[in-house]
Amino acid sequence: MENQGTPNQDNSNQVFSQQFRQLQQLPNSTAVLVLGIISLPVCFCYFLMGIPGFVLSIISLSMASKAKKIYEVNPSLYTPGSYNNLKAGRVCAIIGLVLNSILLITVIIVFVMVASTGVAIESILHDMHVR
Amino acid sequence: MLYSLTHWLENNMQTCGFKKAIGFDCPGCGTQRAFIALLKGHVMESIRLYPALIPMLILFLFLILHLKFKFTKGGTYLMYTFILVVSIILISYIFKMLR
Numbered sequence: 001m002e003n004q005g006t007p008n009q010d011n012s013n014q015v016f017s018q019q020f021r022q023l024q025q026l027p028n029s030t031a032v033l034v035l036g037i038i039s040l041p042v043c044f045c046y047f048l049m050g051i052p053g054f055v056l057s058i059i060s061l062s063m064a065s066k067a068k069k070i071y072e073v074n075p076s077l078y079t080p081g082s083y084n085n086l087k088a089g090r091v092c093a094i095i096g097l098v099l100n101s102i103l104l105i106t107v108i109i110v111f112v113m114v115a116s117t118g119v120a121i122e123s124i125l126h127d128m129h130v131r
Numbered sequence: 132m133l134y135s136l137t138h139w140l141e142n143n144m145q146t147c148g149f150k151k152a153i154g155f156d157c158p159g160c161g162t163q164r165a166f167i168a169l170l171k172g173h174v175m176e177s178i179r180l181y182p183a184l185i186p187m188l189i190l191f192l193f194l195i196l197h198l199k200f201k202f203t204k205g206g207t208y209l210m211y212t213f214i215l216v217v218s219i220i221l222i223s224y225i226f227k228m229l230r
Contacts, residue, residue: 030198033206037194037213041187044149044159081203088210095217103149103157110153 026071026082028063033085035060036092043100050104053096060093137170158224183219190216 035056043053067086071078140163149157165181177184190212197205 033209034194034198037190037209040213040217041159044157044162079203081201081205084204084206086206088206088213091210092213095213099158099217107149107153 023079024077024082026067026078026086028067029082029085029089032060032064032067032089032093034089035063036089036096039093039096039100043096043103050100050107053100054104057093057097057100060089061097064090064093133170137167140167140170156224156227158220182223183216186212186216186219 039053039057039060042056043050064086068090071083071086075083144163147157147160150160161181162184165177165184168180169177169184174185190209193205193209193212196202197209202208
């Protein structure tokens with residue numbers, strides 16, 4: 001960051017500085033990736049079906065959109081690895097969001113069904129021949 | 132030590148909240164049984180119980196390695212592994228439900 005744009009004296013120095021110029025990590029790029037991946041196993045864990053994964057993937061997506069805006073202002077400043085992280089994390093978060101919302105919608109539909117009909121879930125499933 | 136961990140896990144299995152509330156398996160049911168089978172060394176048994184467990188563990192291992200060593204293309208490979216794991220989960224869930 002400090003060397004950005006400063007003219008160099010001779011050619012060898014320039015090559016050296018290009019090789020070792022400190023490219024920055026995009027802010028939050030690894031966090032986007034980690035949250036996007038964690039949203040998958042959290043999706044199936046436990047009773048708050050779909051809710052934690054839903055929240056995690058939405059946080060990840062919002063972070064990704066912010067980081068993408070920052071990247072687009074000056075793409076040459078950041079490492080390609082961190083931009084890859086960002087893209088991958090965004091895709092993972094979208095997949096996680098879809099899975100989690102399907103699960104959440106299923107749970108909500110079933111609870112509404114049970115609450116509105118007053119019939120126990122086992123008999124509904126029996127009628128549907130699920131079990 | 133591994134034996135005691137396996138023993139503890141076997142005695143502290145958690146019921147799936149989804150299954151308890153709704154009545155049929157969720158896409159994650161079988162992970163604990165598969166993990167215990169894997170700890171005991173029965174790899175085929177583990178794959179039979181939950182096929183996506185081993186790819187998922189590989190995904191996490193790769194994620195930790197990626198966070199430590201920062202591979203340039205690591206994010207992209209992680210994304211492909213993630214998509215693979217998700218498709219294994221969905222396909223095995225569909226087969227489980229149809230059976």
